[in-house]
Amino acid sequence: MPPSIPSASSEFVDRIEAYRSRVEDFIARQLPGTEAPFHQALRYAALGEGKRVRPLLTYATGEALGIKSDILDYPAAALEIMHTYSLVHDDLPAMDDDNLRRGRPTVHVVWDEATAILVGDALQTLAFEVLTRAPVDPLIIRDWISILAVGAGQGGMVGGQILDMAGEQRTLNEQELRQMHDGKTGKLISAGILMAARAGNASESVTACLAEYGKHIGLAFQIRDDILDVTQSTDMLGKPQGSDAGNRKSTFVTLLGLDESTQQLKAHYQSAIQSIGRISQPAPDGLVYLASHIVQRNK
Amino acid sequence: MPPSIPSASSEFVDRIEAYRSRVEDFIARQLPGTEAPFHQALRYAALGEGKRVRPLLTYATGEALGIKSDILDYPAAALEIMHTYSLVHDDLPAMDDDNLRRGRPTVHVVWDEATAILVGDALQTLAFEVLTRAPVDPLIIRDWISILAVGAGQGGMVGGQILDMAGEQRTLNEQELRQMHDGKTGKLISAGILMAARAGNASESVTACLAEYGKHIGLAFQIRDDILDVTQSTDMLGKPQGSDAGNRKSTFVTLLGLDESTQQLKAHYQSAIQSIGRISQPAPDGLVYLASHIVQRNK
Numbered sequence: 056m057p058p059s060i061p062s063a064s065s066e067f068v069d070r071i072e073a074y075r076s077r078v079e080d081f082i083a084r085q086l087p088g089t090e091a092p093f094h095q096a097l098r099y100a101a102l103g104e105g106k107r108v109r110p111l112l113t114y115a116t117g118e119a120l121g122i123k124s125d126i127l128d129y130p131a132a133a134l135e136i137m138h139t140y141s142l143v144h145d146d147l148p149a150m151d152d153d154n155l156r157r158g159r160p161t162v163h164v165v166w167d168e169a170t171a172i173l174v175g176d177a178l179q180t181l182a183f184e185v186l187t188r189a190p191v192d193p194l195i196i197r198d199w200i201s202i203l204a205v206g207a208g209q210g211g212m213v214g215g216q217i218l219d220m221a222g223e224q225r226t227l228n229e230q231e232l233r234q235m236h237d238g239k240t241g242k243l244i245s246a247g248i249l250m251a252a253r254a255g256n257a258s259e260s261v262t263a264c265l266a267e268y269g270k271h272i273g274l275a276f277q278i279r280d281d282i283l284d285v286t287q288s289t290d291m292l293g294k295p296q297g298s299d300a301g302n303r304k305s306t307f308v309t310l311l312g313l314d315e316s317t318q319q320l321k322a323h324y325q326s327a328i329q330s331i332g333r334i335s336q337p338a339p340d341g342l343v344y345l346a347s348h349i350v351q352r353n354k
Numbered sequence: 355m356p357p358s359i360p361s362a363s364s365e366f367v368d369r370i371e372a373y374r375s376r377v378e379d380f381i382a383r384q385l386p387g388t389e390a391p392f393h394q395a396l397r398y399a400a401l402g403e404g405k406r407v408r409p410l411l412t413y414a415t416g417e418a419l420g421i422k423s424d425i426l427d428y429p430a431a432a433l434e435i436m437h438t439y440s441l442v443h444d445d446l447p448a449m450d451d452d453n454l455r456r457g458r459p460t461v462h463v464v465w466d467e468a469t470a471i472l473v474g475d476a477l478q479t480l481a482f483e484v485l486t487r488a489p490v491d492p493l494i495i496r497d498w499i500s501i502l503a504v505g506a507g508q509g510g511m512v513g514g515q516i517l518d519m520a521g522e523q524r525t526l527n528e529q530e531l532r533q534m535h536d537g538k539t540g541k542l543i544s545a546g547i548l549m550a551a552r553a554g555n556a557s558e559s560v561t562a563c564l565a566e567y568g569k570h571i572g573l574a575f576q577i578r579d580d581i582l583d584v585t586q587s588t589d590m591l592g593k594p595q596g597s598d599a600g601n602r603k604s605t606f607v608t609l610l611g612l613d614e615s616t617q618q619l620k621a622h623y624q625s626a627i628q629s630i631g632r633i634s635q636p637a638p639d640g641l642v643y644l645a646s647h648i649v650q651r652n653k
Contacts, residue, residue: 176440176512183503187499193492204486205483
């Protein structure tokens, strides 16, 4: 990436591993612990090594608004569990037919398709259930669930998936590609940020800035993903390199080329930073760090 | 069925069609209305002809507790949408591989497997979202969502499905069969009843009676299903006759025989009626009617 993107804040980066293990421990406590094969499959799916970008964004937003971590654990975990269900279903033979995820065989490879369908189904349910357990005003819980459902449902993540499947049959244009990614990735990333904003009773204008940040960072995340798919090795990615091309998927790289994609990545990064610069000066360091991490990551 | 089961109450039965179209209209209003293929698939799955037993139980319970229908619409619809998602996923080739449901080709037959997976996923999300829209105390919404999630998740409906899949590999014993059905059908039926009880701020003892009714009526429902699978025609069922035997599934009929299954059906009916007889005398007429409808139904 160009040098105009600042290096990581030394503050948030010091806390990042603590947040990552925090949300993983929290998720582990939400899952059944028996040796029953289905329970093992649930843990395998939910506790594999992951970047945990979504929960980190929730913690970083919450931090900026002064919310305690033991409140943020609930939306952070719910978001990651929701994301995990979508990965398990995405990898199914009838969908992307991927054998590798987070460096390990996918759930339907280790168990079978029926188990993978049910693991995804149960994880989605659990995402909502986790939110109901939070020790906060039920009004906040109701709003969290609404935000998460809108982000995950037919107008959000699943809607993006549908466009993604369509993109395997025909070439999407740039507008459709943006719409696809805004649904598939952006809406859920934004949901995590908005759940933190809701927990902090953020004002409308702050929430709008955070929503704009989420939208840009979601698109940046996906452009970076598309770039990595053609520039990185399978080993580094933990999923098959070139799998988008193999599925004949429309990506930013196939549509715009590598140079233009990199330019757009930079533009979304800058817009994201501008959005949160309207909240405070300097902008909240965790959100700045995560934005730069997202556009610079190598896997 | 033996004559000891009373005929339908003339009161609730008069309202049953109104409740049925009420919940169908309500569900229709929760779904996107465009001609986009995915939206059509969502409506196809959710608005097909169904018995709507689960929402009817919610309305009947709510009626007994004096709750307005326009509050009950939310849990009734959420429950039916949750049930519908499970049917769409159940019918997938990797699961029961059924081509016919509610008298029409299944979603993956009309569209494809990927669409059916995503239709199920989106419907599950919608079930929770619908509850957040209810004009009631957010504390009730939180509890509804908790009840629905517990009924639908790995300890409920999905857990039952897992046992159901296991039953295709080996013969379940009677205890496993009951556990399977209690999960697969009973927990969600009970969830509908318990959501109505929660809306009415029912006492612990009334809630316990309703929970017991739900448990018995859930098992009765499934035993009747197993009996119908061997005694009714495909035409009447709207799904393939003998499909359980085709899948080599363990059922009450294969395990206990037709006579013993019929005896148990009767016993569960009587236990259900006794449970709600402890709430009022005479017992709430809607719940009595639905119990007798469930054990006597022909499809």
